[in-house]
Amino acid sequence: MTHLTLADCRAMDARDPLAPLRDQFTLPAGVIYLDGNSLGAMPKAALARAQEVITQEWGTGLIRSWNTAGWFELSRRLGNQLARLIGAGEDEVIVTDTTSTNLFKVLAAALRQQQGVAPQRRVIVSERNNFPTDLYMTQGLIELLQSFGGARYELKLIDGPQDLAAALTPDVAVLLLTHVNYQTGFMYDMAEVTAQAHAQGAVTIWDLCHSAGAVPVDLNGAGADYAVGCTYKYLNGGPGSPAFLWVHARHQEGFTQPLSGWWGHARPFAMEPGYDPHAGIKRYLCGTQPIASLAMVECGLDTFAVTDMQAVRAKSLQLTTLFMDLVAQECAGFPLRLNTPVDTRHRGSQVGYEHPQGFAVVQALIARGVIPDYREPRIMRFGFTPLYIRFEDVWNAVAILKDILLTKSWDQPQFHQRGAVT
Numbered sequence: 001m002t003h004l005t006l007a008d009c010r011a012m013d014a015r016d017p018l019a020p021l022r023d024q025f026t027l028p029a030g031v032i033y034l035d036g037n038s039l040g041a042m043p044k045a046a047l048a049r050a051q052e053v054i055t056q057e058w059g060t061g062l063i064r065s066w067n068t069a070g071w072f073e074l075s076r077r078l079g080n081q082l083a084r085l086i087g088a089g090e091d092e093v094i095v096t097d098t099t100s101t102n103l104f105k106v107l108a109a110a111l112r113q114q115q116g117v118a119p120q121r122r123v124i125v126s127e128r129n130n131f132p133t134d135l136y137m138t139q140g141l142i143e144l145l146q147s148f149g150g151a152r153y154e155l156k157l158i159d160g161p162q163d164l165a166a167a168l169t170p171d172v173a174v175l176l177l178t179h180v181n182y183q184t185g186f187m188y189d190m191a192e193v194t195a196q197a198h199a200q201g202a203v204t205i206w207d208l209c210h211s212a213g214a215v216p217v218d219l220n221g222a223g224a225d226y227a228v229g230c231t232y233k234y235l236n237g238g239p240g241s242p243a244f245l246w247v248h249a250r251h252q253e254g255f256t257q258p259l260s261g262w263w264g265h266a267r268p269f270a271m272e273p274g275y276d277p278h279a280g281i282k283r284y285l286c287g288t289q290p291i292a293s294l295a296m297v298e299c300g301l302d303t304f305a306v307t308d309m310q311a312v313r314a315k316s317l318q319l320t321t322l323f324m325d326l327v328a329q330e331c332a333g334f335p336l337r338l339n340t341p342v343d344t345r346h347r348g349s350q351v352g353y354e355h356p357q358g359f360a361v362v363q364a365l366i367a368r369g370v371i372p373d374y375r376e377p378r379i380m381r382f383g384f385t386p387l388y389i390r391f392e393d394v395w396n397a398v399a400i401l402k403d404i405l406l407t408k409s410w411d412q413p414q415f416h417q418r419g420a421v422t
């Protein structure tokens with residue numbers, strides 16, 4: 001490997017076709033933001049849009065805005081805008097609720113679907129280091145079904161991709177995986193794994209929280225069944241912005257999801273006493289939507305308007321590769337253990353390192369204006385959002401990391417204190 005310099009990084013910025021997109025975001029001076037995988041940066045357009053929603057649409061339009069400002073159709077319209085980023089078709093995606101809640105809906109749908117054709121399948125396979133809420137929601141649904149004398153389902157956890165083939169036994173109903181792992185950044189080959197699951201009679205649920213807006217996803221191309229994901233990470237939708245849900249067209253009419261609120265009804269304002277599901281994806285809505293927050297999702301999606309996921313992917317791989325190379329060049333000799341695949345076919349848009357004092361090192365970085373995040377156990381997680389991270393930022397982040405490790409400045413009492421959110 002040739003020796004990399006700051007000038008090399010600046011030259012990469014000068015050649016970067018996505019460089020102008022950074023100007024769409026508000027980023028505080030003196031901050032290198034490497035946590036867009038937890039909370040995306042703020043699109044500049046969000047402020048004016050928020051003002052418009054609050055003062056005009058709410059303040060002046062009042063109740064009329066459900067019709068006149070497009071509020072009632074917003075979840076569906078945003079779903080269609082998001083669809084092109086994840087290989088989905090028209091009216092296959094809806095933006096609503098949280099990832100956790102949406103997972104509950106599609107897991108129930110997938111189990112019901114399997115119950116109809118293969119009732120002996122009672123196992124849900126997932127991964128031990130999947131994002132915990134996915135496992136918690138699964139446990140909750142399993143307990144709910146069992147507590148009313150219903151079927152006994154079981155959650156089986158594999159230790160990693162190497163155990164997948166052996167876990168797909170004839171009793172598996174659903175394979176529930178996160179496409180890009182939140183801890184390691186490992187990315188599954190969605191088409192290959194989906195085909196493998198289908199060959200064994202299992203249906204697939206993909207969690208796209210660390211994929212949507214980060215890597216190209218082709219749900220229809222992969223022949224997947226169900227997917228969920230959030231909009232506040234790489235899609236820049238704002239803190240706690242509503243999540244999304246995708247169902248393959250072949251499954252949409254076959255099932256009524258259990259959170260059958262009035263917004264999923266075919267005629268919500270007919271106020272009928274009986275539930276009749278809406279045709280298509282709208283049946284996955286539950287209740288009244290958080291319009292102010294949904295409006296911010298549109299600002300986030302708009303930041304992708306003048307690019308495509310192939311260009312985003314190309315820069316993402318350049319950024320993560322540069323970071324790995326620079327850490328190897330500048331920080332050799334420190335106890336850093338890479339926990340992200342070097343193989344680009346299996347790498348998302350983040351890079352993780354374990355360090356025995358990972359938590360304190362991350363706090364010391366934040367104090368110096370470099371913001372990654374920390375995940376148990378010992379993992380320092382650096383997220384690279386191609387829309388607003390520069391190659392020069394990567395150089396500077398590594399220089400500061402090196403300085404913190406060299407001087408051991410992480411070993412100060414304030415860097416060992418934990419807040420509620422890490």
Ligand SMILES: *Cc1c(COP(=O)(O)O)cnc(C)c1O
Pocket residue numbers: 098099100101131133134178182207209210230243
């Ligand atoms: C961030 C994340 C979630 C978050 O779920 P919420 O319901 O939005 O809190 C779920 N799954 C994965 C894989 C995530 O990375």
